[in-house]
Amino acid sequence: MGRVIVITSGKGGVGKTTTTANIGMALAQRNRKVVVIDADFGLRNLDLLLGLENRVVYTAVDVLSGQCRLEQALVKDKRRGNLVLLPAAQNRTKDSINPAQMRQLVSALGKVFDYVLIDSPAGIEMGFQNAIAAATEAIVVTTPEISAVRDADRVIGLLEANNIKKSGLIINRIRPKMVAVNDMMSVEDVTEILAIPLIGVVPDDEKVIVSTNKGEPLVLSGTPTQAGSAFENIARRIEGEKVEFLDLTVKDGFLSKIKSFFTKPV
Amino acid sequence: MFIELLEKLFPNLNDRNSRQEVKNRLQLVLAHDRSDLTPQMIESMRREILEVVSKYVDLDADAMDFALENSSRVTSLVANLPIIRVKKPEFYTVKGEGISEESPMDDLPEIQIDEAAIGDLQLELEAVKPTNSEVSSEVKSETVES
Numbered sequence: 541m542g543r544v545i546v547i548t549s550g551k552g553g554v555g556k557t558t559t560t561a562n563i564g565m566a567l568a569q570r571n572r573k574v575v576v577i578d579a580d581f582g583l584r585n586l587d588l589l590l591g592l593e594n595r596v597v598y599t600a601v602d603v604l605s606g607q608c609r610l611e612q613a614l615v616k617d618k619r620r621g622n623l624v625l626l627p628a629a630q631n632r633t634k635d636s637i638n639p640a641q642m643r644q645l646v647s648a649l650g651k652v653f654d655y656v657l658i659d660s661p662a663g664i665e666m667g668f669q670n671a672i673a674a675a676t677e678a679i680v681v682t683t684p685e686i687s688a689v690r691d692a693d694r695v696i697g698l699l700e701a702n703n704i705k706k707s708g709l710i711i712n713r714i715r716p717k718m719v720a721v722n723d724m725m726s727v728e729d730v731t732e733i734l735a736i737p738l739i740g741v742v743p744d745d746e747k748v749i750v751s752t753n754k755g756e757p758l759v760l761s762g763t764p765t766q767a768g769s770a771f772e773n774i775a776r777r778i779e780g781e782k783v784e785f786l787d788l789t790v791k792d793g794f795l796s797k798i799k800s801f802f803t804k805p806v
Numbered sequence: 807m808f809i810e811l812l813e814k815l816f817p818n819l820n821d822r823n824s825r826q827e828v829k830n831r832l833q834l835v836l837a838h839d840r841s842d843l844t845p846q847m848i849e850s851m852r853r854e855i856l857e858v859v860s861k862y863v864d865l866d867a868d869a870m871d872f873a874l875e876n877s878s879r880v881t882s883l884v885a886n887l888p889i890i891r892v893k894k895p896e897f898y899t900v901k902g903e904g905i906s907e908e909s910p911m912d913d914l915p916e917i918q919i920d921e922a923a924i925g926d927l928q929l930e931l932e933a934v935k936p937t938n939s940e941v942s943s944e945v946k947s948e949t950v951e952s
């Protein structure tokens with residue numbers, strides 16, 4: 541049975557789908573067989589981030605209703621054949637599938653794939669319940685903002701309550717310059733508060749938006765980017781490698797140098 | 807003064823530290839989120855704990871602090887109750903619990919003293935307390951109503 545990992549956050553827009561697409565692709569580049577499941581029924585996005593939107597024919601709902609077989613619904617990535625997408629239905633609501641059905645799908649997929657990554661919708665209602673139902677591990681994505689961290693904390697509690705014992709934390713969109721002037725919580729601050737193991741730190745990077753525009757996960761781009769390397773490192777950590785975290789600290793800027801000069805004890 | 811000038815020019819240099827502020831706010835709100843205690847439960851807990859503690863000590867009501875705190879996903883109830891004074895055991899021998907705040911002296915039991923036994927000090931004592939003739943050193947266990 542492959543590893544079943546849900547990518548979740550509580551709050552929307554913090555980077556769950558971006559993370560799923562990039563980690564899925566990074567694991568595929570390491571020659572793992574990977575299926576990414578879009579569990580955001582009604583608001584599907586994962587197909588867009590992978591650039592596979594034009595190839596979606598059937599969805600998970602069609603499989604469950606017997607319209608098609610599971611293999612027919614899987615969309616193979618055009619660049620990496622060992623990465624496939626199980627699309628969510630766009631014209632249905634989150635109630636069009638239940639946790640038992642999700643387990644049905646995942647247990648079939650887990651027989652074939654090394655990794656089953658489930659991209660969770662925002663919130664903690666039905667869609668979230670579906671997304672976590674079949675997972676044995678979780679990746680909690682947050683940004684260093686108060687509302688995102690609060691929601692992440694809530695989700696961590698719910699994961700624990702639902703017997704998902706193994707959770708890793710990704711802090712996304714960190715802005716080192718803001719941290720340096722004490723206008724943003726640092727990685728250490730957030731990790732200390734949420735108190736689950738850190739498995740990734742992704743800087744805020746405009747290249748993420750460019751990659752979304754192209755439907756091409758950052759980890760595929762030939763030129764290395766900070767966010768892309770961060771996602772590659774996360775994939776390696778998921779595989780059990782020990783990888784140093786990127787050094788995102790801003791070297792002492794001009795102003796803080798002046799200040800520390802004047803505040804030095806005489 | 808250099809620093810002040812710098813901080814005026816570059817307000818961000820001054821750690822008005824929104825980072826520390828947001829951490830504090832988060833820790834407080836998470837302590838509540840994680841505990842599943844309703845504000846009503848916390849308030850009645852606070853009231854009842856104060857009631858019990860106040861039987862033994864006088865507390866500084868203004869400096870009191872009663873809060874949920876959180877670290878490593880464990881919530882604790884942290885109460886800081888500054889004690890002004892410990893209530894003397896004799897207090898419990900006084901009948902009637904309430905001591906009025908306006909004139910606490912009037913509420914204290916009257917103490918009798920044997921003037922003759924003291925002698926020299928008579929003058930001073932007379933100024934303080936012109937007592938009745940009956941001689942007794944017994945402490946009356948009654949509260950005088952003011």
Ligand SMILES: Nc1ncnc2c1ncn2[C@@H]1O[C@H](COP(=O)(O)OP(=O)(O)O)[C@@H](O)[C@H]1O
Binds near residue numbers: 553662712742743746
């Ligand atoms: N590290 C990053 N740097 C810059 N923009 C990012 C980063 N991560 C996510 N974004 C942007 O944030 C938005 C929300 O991301 P998305 O992955 O769709 O979040 P979610 O799935 O949690 O709702 C997108 O526009 C995405 O491009």
Ligand SMILES: [Mg+2]
Binds near residue numbers: 556585661
């Ligand atoms: Mg999403």
